[in-house]
Amino acid sequence: MLVAGVACHPYVQQDRKALTPMENLFSQADSTAPADTAFPDASENVTAAPTFCSERTTPTDRASFQRQWSLFLTAAHKSGIKRLTVASVDLAHVEGVTAETATQTLRFCTHLDLFTGGRGKFVVTDAGWAIAQRWQEEEMHARLQLQAQLLPHWAAEKTWEALRGGPMPVDELAKFLQHGLPGKPRRGVYLVEWLALALLVHRDRQNLVWPAPALRGAAGSANMERPAPAPEPGQHEPEPELELDTLMGMTNSTLRELPPERYRAVLDNLAQVLELTPA
8 A cells, every 4th residue: 555544545768877877866776677668558447637635655665766766767658748558567567577566656656746547557647758758868857847746745844844953864764754654664765765866855975864955845834934922012022043044954053053073964965966956
């Protein structure tokens, strides 16, 4: 099961070298998919597009994140501009995984509005097709488009709630996101990797996860700063301390309070972010 709580309700084969710049985000892929495998058109079997919602979905624990992304790209390109139906069993044959793994992967993608469908039959959405096309041409642009799909997801809001006070080790953040949900703990790790691909979080060489500036735009109230209480009548209201600028989601005062090793990690992670940021 991918969902806990209220029920409401991803290409010609990608060259693995294209994923190399982000291998630090991915787990090792388990096999290579053959190219140019045709998929049958079974559009009449596709269910209506689900209503996009922020229920607590997590990625499958049956495949590494790199394999999940490969499944997304393969399926998106096989569905293509004609929006043909992709059958999980055929996608599974191409990617060398089980039909259930393919189904669970694309089912999670439906909650990011990258695909529509269900019961083993899926069709790429406009957003999913745009990301798959852009991935081959300009990876950074594709990641920014994926960011827009992940911002409304519950995990973005929950991640900001966890990281607003500073970075966390990957495993701790994964456990925080996975808390109370079914499935193996690595689902939380894969969820962090989806967020990292979408440039909502950054992971440094110390394996700490930092909030990216875009994470502050996550939907919901958890990302909003609580307003200061109103002063009592006749009480002088103190001048607020200006903390408008942030670095890696942290205010100046927070940065000053970091121990030296954490402060060095901030600078190290900032250098990585600047390398990823388009001019």
